[in-house]
Structure formats: structure tokens, C-alpha cells
Amino acid sequence: MGMKYVAPVGVLLAATTFLGVSAHAENGPVGGKDLGGRGLVSPAGVKAPPKTAAKSYVVADAETGEVLAAKDPHGRYLPASTLKALTALTLIPKLDKDLKVKPSSRAVNEEGSAVGLVSKPIYTVDDLFKALMLVSGNDCAMALAEANGGLAKTLRDMNTEAQRLQAFDTVAKTPSGLDKPGQSSSAYDLALIARAGLANDDFQRYISTKVDKFPAPKGYYEIGNHNKLLWRYKGMIGVKNGWTSKALGSFVGAARRNGHTIIVSVMRHEGYFWDEVADLLDWGFATRGKAVPVGRLVDPLPAPAPLPTGPATPLATPTRPVTSASPAGDAAGAASGSGGIPAVGLYALGAGLLGGVIWLVYGIRRRSR
Incomplete structure (x- = not known):
């Protein structure tokens, strides 16, 4: 079998993991140099953005990607349930909406907010996504991860998706957002994730639903969206709000008026943030198109083009005889050829690595745009 492609995202992950290199530090902060500070960044010549108790926030124009104002946008904080936006964005394209799921006992007993799953095959993937985004079901997050092939695979997929979005402040350690050491995101990354999610019809349908029916062992019950601004x-x-005792309050949301969409994300808010988010949205609508942006929400990395593959090259005939004493070992030798790795595999591997390096350089240079 030939190697079809090497994803640039995988190369970015490898560089970060094995070399200890930040994928965006060399050319400054993602989205522009003004987004690298911890304080408030706002445009000149217009009314200052309203005050908020959030330690970090971003106000951005979803259509243009322009960041209109920000405070500590790349500060890394615990995301709480806002991380579920990344979970949904990652898994929606991977899972059949009509697939029936029987949650495991681990999913049913997941701590924190829950919709109240039982270990019976009465839920579709569509049901689980609704409850994930409406009532922030941690049990649904785990059930969806299981449907995707398990927790470890899902976390790999989520982190790969974050890298593709250039959300380099984000590290997923849970699919639910429950606090775990090493897990993080930023107001900038939450805005990137929300912007990408708005381009997906199913994602937008889930986050904008106010009330829906959810299956029960006997019939159904109603669930309502926790996003008060809806x-x-x-x-x-819509999009997602979150809270834990360690993360405090967090929120990422979007609103559309007169054909324009504004995204607001806030992190580490100690109190009631709904009115402040509404004020930031109002300011965003009033300011868009009238001020020089302080930065930009970058576009996702482009999808890699598949490398051409040809027919497999015939493998060399094993030189040592096959004996009944070691059939397994000799079969393995025949499969790999006398050199261990076929020449076509070496060429494909070299081409893949070269392509990955090119994508890595390309992604790094795009970040400061």
C-alpha cells in the first residue's frame, strides 16, 4: 500500500511534541503583533469597548475575521464547557447523525452537568450533539467520544483540529471541558473555533436550538438551552457557555444583525457575565466597519493535496527457506522483503516528510497575517 498523504497538522503536532517548539512564537502572536500583550487592545478614534470583569476577551467580525478589540487574547486559561464547541466541531463530520448509541457505564456516570443518559441504545448521535450543546451534557461528551472510537482517539482528533484551525493555545485533555492539568484554551482560540463552527450547518443548528425533545426509556423529556442570551x-x-470552580465563567457566542455576525468570547469571569457579553456584542455591531482592526482571526490551514499513488512494486522473494518451525516469522520476512522496507515505501516516506515540512513553513508564515 502507498502513502496517500501526510497532513501538515500532523507535522505541526510532531514539531511541538518532539522538538518542544511553539508553532507560532517565531513570527509573533497569531493574528497580529498587537494581540501579544496581556492588557486591553482597542482601536483609536471610536468609543472604547465596555468594561467587563473577564480576565480575557475578544470581539471579532465573523465575516472579515477582523478583531475589533481584545484583552489578553492569547492568555491560556481553563476553558470549562466552552471546549465542547471544539468537541462538536471535531466530531460532527466524523459521525453518522442517525447512528444509534448505547452509552457505557462510564459515560452514564460522568461527573458534572449531565442530561441523564442510561445504558440503553435509545439515542442517536444527533440526540447526543443536541444535549451536548444545549444542556452541556458531560455524559454526552463521553458517549460521543466512545462512538468515535474511544477517548484517546477523540482527544487526538480534537487536538489535531485545533492545530488545523491554528488555535495553538488550545490543548484538549477531556471532551467535556472538565478541568484537567494541562488543558487550556484562549479567548482568541475560542473565537477561531466559533467562527469555524458557524460555517457548519449542523453545528449552527445545535447551538441555536432553544428547546428540544430528548429520548428517555419511556418516551422523552424536554431540554432547554443554557445560553441565556438565546x-x-x-x-x-448561540455557541457555548461554561463554568467550573477552577475555570470560573467562560463564554463564546455569536449574534447576527443586518447581515453581519459578531463573535464575543470571554474567559475567567468571576460573576454574572451575560449583560457584559451583550454590551460587548452591541459595541461590536456599532464599531465594525468604522475602525482599524487590532488583529485578525486567521484562516484554518489548507487541506493537504493527496500525493499520487501507483501500483505496488512486487516484493523481493525471501532468500531463506520457509520451514514448519517458523511459519509466522518467515511470512513476516516475505511481506517486508529482504531489505525490511520496500524502496517505494522509502520514496513515499521521503516525499511525505518533505511535503510536511513545506506545509509547516507555510502555516508559520500565514500566522502573522
């Missing part, structure tokens, strides 16, 4: 802010689309 109920009272004109044009609110």
Missing part, C-alpha cells in the same frame, strides 16, 4: 438578545445565534 432567549433575550436580538439576533443571538
Whole structure:
């Protein structure tokens, strides 16, 4: 079998893991040099953004990607349940919406917020995504991870997706956002994730649903969206709010008015943030198009082009005889050829590595745009 392609995201992950290199530090912060500080960054010549108790926030124009104002945008904080936006964005394209799922006992007993799953095959993937985004079901996050092939695979997929989005401040250690050492995100990354999610029809459908029916062993019950602004802010689309005792309050959301969409993300808020988020959205709508942006939400890395593959080269005939004493070992030798790795494999591997390096350089240079 030939190697079809080498994803640039994998190369970025390898560079970060094995070389200890930050994938975005060399050319400055992602989104622009003004986004590298810890303080408030706002445009000149317009009214200052409203005050908020959040330690970090971003206000951005979803269509243009322009960051209108920010405070400590790349500060790394615990994301709480806002991380579920990444979970949904990662898994929606991978899972059949009509697939029936029987949650494991681990999923059913997941701590924290839950929709109340039982270990019976009465839920579709679509049901689980709804409850994930409406009522922040940690049990649903684990059940979806199991449907995707397990927790370890899902976390790899989530971190790969974060790298593809150039959300380099984000490290997923759980699919639910429950606090875990090493897990992090930033207001900038949450805005990137929300912007990417808005381009997915199913994602947008889940986050904008106010009330829906959820299966029960006998019938169903109603669940309601925890995003308070869906109920009272004109044009609110949704996305995700979160809270834990260690992360404090976090939120990422988007609203659309007069054909324009504004994204607001806040992290580490100690109190009631809903009114402040509404004020930041109002300011974003009033400011867009009237001020020089302080930065930009970068685009995702481009998908790699598949490398051409040809027919497999015939392998060399093993030189040592096959004996009944070691059939398994000799079969393995025949499969690999006398040199261990076929020449075509070496060429494909070399081409893949070269392509990965090119994508890595390309991604690094794009970050400061």
C-alpha cells in the first residue's frame, strides 16, 4: 500500500511534541503583533469597548475575521464547557447523525452537568450533539467520544483540529471541558473555533436550538438551552457557555444583525457575565466597519493535496527457506522483503516528510497575517 498523504497538522503536532517548539512564537502572536500583550487592545478614534470583569476577551467580525478589540487574547486559561464547541466541531463530520448509541457505564456516570443518559441504545448521535450543546451534557461528551472510537482517539482528533484551525493555545485533555492539568484554551482560540463552527450547518443548528425533545426509556423529556442570551438578545445565534470552580465563567457566542455576525468570547469571569457579553456584542455591531482592526482571526490551514499513488512494486522473494518451525516469522520476512522496507515505501516516506515540512513553513508564515 502507498502513502496517500501526510497532513501538515500532523507535522505541526510532531514539531511541538518532539522538538518542544511553539508553532507560532517565531513570527509573533497569531493574528497580529498587537494581540501579544496581556492588557486591553482597542482601536483609536471610536468609543472604547465596555468594561467587563473577564480576565480575557475578544470581539471579532465573523465575516472579515477582523478583531475589533481584545484583552489578553492569547492568555491560556481553563476553558470549562466552552471546549465542547471544539468537541462538536471535531466530531460532527466524523459521525453518522442517525447512528444509534448505547452509552457505557462510564459515560452514564460522568461527573458534572449531565442530561441523564442510561445504558440503553435509545439515542442517536444527533440526540447526543443536541444535549451536548444545549444542556452541556458531560455524559454526552463521553458517549460521543466512545462512538468515535474511544477517548484517546477523540482527544487526538480534537487536538489535531485545533492545530488545523491554528488555535495553538488550545490543548484538549477531556471532551467535556472538565478541568484537567494541562488543558487550556484562549479567548482568541475560542473565537477561531466559533467562527469555524458557524460555517457548519449542523453545528449552527445545535447551538441555536432553544428547546428540544430528548429520548428517555419511556418516551422523552424536554431540554432547554443554557445560553441565556438565546432567549433575550436580538439576533443571538448561540455557541457555548461554561463554568467550573477552577475555570470560573467562560463564554463564546455569536449574534447576527443586518447581515453581519459578531463573535464575543470571554474567559475567567468571576460573576454574572451575560449583560457584559451583550454590551460587548452591541459595541461590536456599532464599531465594525468604522475602525482599524487590532488583529485578525486567521484562516484554518489548507487541506493537504493527496500525493499520487501507483501500483505496488512486487516484493523481493525471501532468500531463506520457509520451514514448519517458523511459519509466522518467515511470512513476516516475505511481506517486508529482504531489505525490511520496500524502496517505494522509502520514496513515499521521503516525499511525505518533505511535503510536511513545506506545509509547516507555510502555516508559520500565514500566522502573522
